[in-house]
Amino acid sequence: MTQNFIVIGNPIDHSKSPEIHHVFAAQAGLDIHYQRQYCPNDAASFTAVVEAFFHGGGVGANVTVPFKQVAYDCCLARGGLSEHAKVAGAVNTLLLNKDLLKEGSSVKEALYGDNTDGQGLVKHIISLGWPLNGAQVAIIGAGGAARGVILPLIQAGIAQLTLANRTLSKAEMLITELSAASLDIHHHAINSCTTDKLTGQFDLIINATSIGLSDNTLPLADEVNCHYAYDMMYGRDLPFLQHFAGRGAQTSDGYGMLIGQAALSFERWTGHTIDVNQATLALE
Ligand code: NDP
DSSP: EEEEEEEESSTTTTTTTTHHHHHHHHHHOOOOEEEEEEEOOOHHHHHHHHHHHHTTTOOOOOTOOOOOHHHHHHHHTTSEEEOOOHHTTTOOOEEOOHHHHHHHOOOOTTTTEEEOHHHHHHHHHHHHHHOOOTOOEEEESSSSHHHHHHHHHHHTTOOOEEEESSSSSHHHHHHHHHHHHOOHHSSSOOOEEEEGGEEEEEEEEEEOSSSSGSSSSOOOOTTTTEEEESSSSOSOOHHHHHHHTTTOEEEETTTHHHHHHHHHHHHHOOOOOOOHHHHHHHHH
């Protein structure tokens, strides 16, 4: 029987998720239908789309811009949230809690939200062979993407984390909020600074800002270096990666993170583990 999936967003035409998940399904030998779902940009419309989809027998939904926070609120008020979704304050993967359904809960009450973005990043970095255990790491950016990756990086065993951001108060506030939300983060000292004051030698520097969407460049100090540089953006030339490649670092854009988070969503929904390297080759 065909299993149905959607990705909900606004805009949504650009989403690569249907292509990616159909490659996963071919690898897993499953018959699926995965489509893009446009939704008007308000919480009531989002909730209506989600409920209609799951009432109609849908198995799983991905959530993208601008609905990740709305999806979080929706699950908080209903079925539940994974630890990663709670700490991230955002949901990118929706499914139904089968135990609650068996106990007689409605679809609305059984809605469960997860967040696979940060774990997708970690999965990709590990697949690149870049060491995380004991690593000295800097993240530039303190928005939603940075928030989602800090817990998975700490759980992957990084030794030290510095959070740099254009607006220092936002980095400080993020550290305070995450420390309150997760004991793993609470027990892990995180430094903060403005982006131009980030200096020193790091194993890994991650660009989690949205600067790649513009023609601007980050004000990086001459005294900052790394072995590995990762930009969460993908699909265009990225000055951040060019900068560190010129200083001898290995680099990667965020396309593998996109595939990694999708693979984890697929695994949550179907129970099938995806060979991400094989899927990436199939998508080329
Ligand atoms: P947010 O809007 O939540 O945060 C934006 C961040 O970028 C803030 O820290 C902001 O700093 C900083 N920033 C924006 N413009 C500039 C600038 N001109 N100079 C310096 N800093 C700047 O965005 P998200 O966190 O949601 O997304 C960040 C990036 O991550 C996006 O490019 C997105 O595409 C990518 N992403 C990739 C994913 C993947 O699967 N590959 C998944 C999720 C996100 P300030 O606080 O000072 O405003």
